[in-house]
Amino acid sequence: MTVKDDSFTNWKNREEIAESMIPIIGKMHRERDVTVLIHSRSLVNKSVVSILKTHRFARQIVGEELSVTETMPFLQALTTLDLGPSQIDIGILAEDYRADSRGLSVEAFTAEAVAGATGENKIERRDGRDVVLYGFGRIGRLVARLLIEKAGSGNGLRLRAIVVRGGGDQDLVKRASLLRRDSIHGQFQGTITVDEANSTIVANGNEIKVIYANDPSEVDYTAYGINDAILIDNTGKWRDREGLSKHLRPGIDKVVLTAPGKGDVPNIVHGVNHDMIKPDEQILSCASCTTNAIVPPLKAMDDEYGVLRGHVETVHSFTNDQNLLDNYHKADRRGRSAPLNMVITETGAASAVAKALPDLKAPITGSSIRVPVPDVSIAILSLRLGRETSRDEVLDYLRDVSLHSPLKRQIDFTTAPDAVSMDFVGSRHASIVDAGATKVDGDNAILYLWYDNEFGYSCQVIRVVQHVSGVEYPTYPVPTV
Template sequence: MNQPAATHLESWNAKQELAERMIPMIGQLYRDHDVVMSVHGRTLVGQSAIDIIRAHSFARKIDVNELPLTETFAIIETLAAIQPGPASIDLALLAAAFRATESADLESFLREQLASNADTAPTAGSDVVLYGFGRIGRLLARIIIDHSGSENGLNLRAIVVRKGSENDLEKRANLLRRDSVHGPFNGTISIIPEENVILANGVRIQVIYSNDPASVDYTAYGINNAILVDNTGRWRDAEGLGQHLQNNGIARVLLTAPGKGDMLNVVYGVNNDKITDADTILSAASCTTNAITPVLKVINDEYGVKQGHVETVHAYTNDQNLIDNFHKGDRRGRSAALNMVLTETGAAKAVAKALPEFEGKLTGNAIRVPTPDVSMAVLNLQLEKETTREEINELLRQVSLTGALRTQIEYVESSEIVSMDFVGSNRAGIVDGLATIVTGSTAILYVWYDNEYGYSCQVVRIIEQLAGSHPAQVPARNA
């Protein structure tokens, strides 16, 4: 017999009440103790009650059943009493582990799980400078500010730009406040004109005007040992980017574009373990390279890739012209808003910088299309072994849920999903399972990616590694 509508509403209201009671405890643990809580990698910090319920519902993809809020509420309430040290806590995995013990002593269980980081003290955080404040720069600012509540991670201290007008500061603040693609800033923004400062959710961002990357004394602003993120794309080699290191206060430089020469090009999740203290200048590669490399690694590890071609259907960028005008690049002078523009991409070759086993195996082209954000990569791969559509999709689905690359790869199956549905995705790439084609040893995979926000999340992950601001995972896991 069907349940009455009132029963469903009562159940929903009970969930919402529990989620609302969680919010202040999640916030306090984050701000005071650098404890970041998530459900299968989906953060609960700064989320609404509805977002928290949605994250618990997502657990059905992995555990079959929805994660009960009663279980996670008990864990959060006990953690609030324990007041642990810095940790990244996955409530879904923790709840499952406690269930498996069949114990009633939740506090003892949690203390045992937290024992390895019991003496870990919060750090002072690392200063970050954004050199350039365009599409990627502003998204990086949003993400870092959103993560700034604990004051133990990344401290966005300054942006460096060329002054565009007398009201430049106000215009920069307004561009951070409102975005035609990604929506309004999540919080409040004001300016201190006499000090050239933007205040965003309490974060004081010094705006520094300079035309010369080697002429800024960052220590004059109290900035020391900072990680500078160059998102201008103006310099792509170690010599050009090395100008930043001539300044007092800058310790490392990260480029948000493919680096030239012997520079380490990092795709987080794939080769970030290659970063050493000697890498003072490194690259976060490109949005497309970040989207396809994790998927290519999974496929190559399981089946082997003999040869392949990458065709990217890419949103237009600021590099193109709105209407026809001169452009030094072929075809890019034609109107971005009116045309599909066939152009080249270095992403196929760049994959080999993160995965050397792909050297000489991939070719690629790009088609710029009249959409402002979200792109797609079509991977046409010749494999060493034969497989089936079902097998390859299940592999990618499992990796996206529980694998080592789960923060890079998402997997979807929907006959109604389109590009705008992926705006704001924090994954490097999203495999469209319904589009997968497999014939023997030939596999064609379709990978969506938010070429702005998803890429920016990958960049922030690298910055966090450089800063050493990743707290220990609880429960500990090897995958």
């Protein structure tokens, strides 16, 4: 047999194993609220090739190949356990097992690693929590996709309604079409039908009421059977407590803003300060996409090296706030054509750091350039550190943070030598450290952080909503960094 035949046979064998994983992963998700991960990447509802590619990605960040032949025994071991709602990373399980020298069986090692999610320790499945989207633009539609994707067993977040202003004839059909097809993020994964008579969009079996209103005061959500809901405001029209309080109508318990909050509104970056949310807090903000991109790696660097000062320069994709062609705009420069120009503008991300990291005393400055790409941005974070270090040390540390720390859902890591912005469309992390571009000289470090300013940010929003709703389940093995 030739080498070529050997490679093809090996591929077919791995395809067969990945195919057998799919029903196990799906059943655990539907029946137990267990999400199976590979290095923080969910395998739920993934195809055979997607599962194999997710395993292959481990080579980039761990430096070793990860095969389904290694992870399948851990997945099978999980099926024998009395698991409660949780997220279980079989990639980390396999990696930790390699390093373990005690000679335990896969079954015994797995049972030990996920003990917090089994038997008397497990979390009981909770009733679902109603969610309402106020506004249905770029972020609103991506958040909707994520909520529908994560409906799973029906015991998590349930998208019950969307509130928009009336748009004339065929409004419902057009909005459903925008949810179904996206020029950047591709086709919706599933089926969408429209019930115009009942003003409802049905997506993968989820009935979503479309409510037309020009102001929050016009809506009584209990009239639609919605109670104790979390409302996600995607409009950015109101950003202080007084304005956002208008949403606290019958049926709404909490309000989450997808823009930086003003005044005393808490700005939350999941993974960094979400544990500081008070149980009785009804209004909070998820800050900006750029704040979410820079705060997790900034915290990681401060924890290890200390940060004395910093500057962030964001090279940001253009947004709907800009004009397609030159026209009047209330802001300086943003009236110039977005697809044709690089546009110098301001960012509030640097000042927002203080809200998310109040213990960080280092001054952080920032500026931004909008560039002619429709999605994915990069933040160049220049830091003066508290001690001297080396490039290799920083990269080893950040790689470890991306794999094993509580920030592993926020910070990703790539060693791809030819990485460009389009490679990160659809990334679920808040930011991705580009190892090849990183520069370190003594106590100065420059990090290049890619981020999908639409989808990655939407994932952070969902994580905050899961946390305040009580359906954010623990991850095993427990992070060690």
